[in-house]
Amino acid sequence: MPELPEVETVRDGLDRFVVGSVVRRVEVLRGYSVRRHEGGSLDFAGRLTGRRLAAAVRRGKFLWLPLSDDDGPGAPAAPAGPPAGLPGEALLAHLGMSGQLLVRGGESADDWRHPHLRVRLHLEGAPLIDGTPAHYLDFVDQRTFGHLSVQDLVPDDEALPGGPASPAGSALPDHPSLPAGLGSDLPLLPEPVAHIARDLLDPYVDRAEVARRVRRRRTQIKRALLDQTLVSGVGNIYADEALWRAGVHGRRPTERMRQADALRVLDAATEVMREALGHGGTSFDALYVNVNGESGYFERSLNVYGREGEPCRRCGTEVRREQFMNRSSYYCPRCQRAPRS
Structure with a gap:
């Protein structure tokens, strides 16, 4: 399953290649991939069509793209998203076991579709990739554990003991204006992510x-x-x-x-x-x-993961594997002494 570095790599790509573009059409090829969206496939497509992808944000393994309205020709390429009415909406993505968000450029991209394509967003006005704008954002998912949905943004009410003082002019009354995720300055995050803690690469984590x-x-x-x-x-x-x-x-x-x-x-x-x-x-x-x-x-x-039977890179002892929550744990029995029962 993708972990933080993999999801951040995807977020960075979305930030560079699709932020600022407008969704002109949405194809949902498999309804199960939008199962977390309350209104179903038609409502999912309707809520995205005509909206601008304003930013690419991540907290932990969750990705979201805040949505703003398309202001037409001459609008800024990457608007900041909410603040006017606060809080707003976002396209939320969880990659699950095998989910991929792939950017496709050029008209000919429509001639080839990934065999596990589940959702396609037709884009307009995206940044250039090798001189060509992105025309599609594809959600590909072989094992179908991933999902997309449009979710309401909510204030990040996390207490931050010892954190920096709230800056003047906070976006929300009585709320510290601290970014809720990497990629946005807004203290807002999708409601399903509200219980997720900050990650270790978050500059505001205590x-x-x-x-x-x-x-x-x-x-x-x-x-x-x-x-x-x-x-x-x-x-x-x-x-x-x-x-x-x-x-x-x-x-x-x-x-x-x-x-x-x-x-x-x-x-x-x-x-x-x-x-x-x-x-x-x-x-x-x-x-x-x-x-x-x-x-x-x-x-x-990798030093231990997937290296059962191979020598530890630090001491030479054979790496071991043991069952852990229906998965596997890899460790060096010499460098990592097992606790007494």
């Missing part, structure tokens, strides 16, 4: 408070890393990589961890995701690609 929340949970550290209400964006691959870097076993009880140990794990997770982002994410097959259809290659730098 790392010390996240570590304290982790230690207050009576659980195991890997389970805590995967809890999107504690910290978002970390999935199975990067959790294993972060724990290996921090020298912590995934089954270590969080309530027995010192603050410094919890912070070390969070710092390791931040580090590994920054590196993965620099490589365009991790891809083991053709299911994860960026908006141009290119795969990330961070898998070449």
Whole structure:
């Protein structure tokens, strides 16, 4: 499943190639892919048609594109989205296991359709790609766990202990004007994302408070890393990589961890995701690609994930695999001592 670096790679591509364009027509080829949209396929298409994609925003693994009205010829290429009436609407995307958002340029793109194309947005006025504007934004999903929907934006009511002071002229009364996600200055996010915590690449995340929340949970550290209400964006691959870097076993009880140990794990997770982002994410097959259809290659730098039986890159001990929540955990038994039962 795409994790934060993969989703951020897609967000960056959308920001460069489709933000500012107007949706002129919507094709829903499979209704199940818009199952989270309350009004169904026809309402989904109607709510998007004639709207401008104002920004590309991400929190954790969720992506959304705030919508604004098309002001016609001469309108700014990338309007900021709401503020006038606040809060507004957004096109929300969750990639699930195999979802892809692919940008297609040129009239001839309509001659070839991906076999797993589920939704196509016909665009007008997009930025140029190699001299050609994007004509389509395709949602492709082989396993159909992903989904698109148009959702209301709501204020981000997250408390931010120790965070920066609210700037003057806050967009919402009595609400800190802090961006709710990377890619927008608005303190607004889609309602289904309201329960998702900030991620470790968010400049406004309070790392010390996240570590304290982790230690207050009576659980195991890997389970805590995967809890999107504690910290978002970390999935199975990067959790294993972060724990290996921090020298912590995934089954270590969080309530027995010192603050410094919890912070070390969070710092390791931040580090590994920054590196993965620099490589365009991790891809083991053709299911994860960026908006141009290119795969990330961070898998070449993985230290434990998927390396069962191979020597640990740090100490040479054989990497082991164990079952974890219907998935697998990979670890070095020497670098990451298992906790006593």
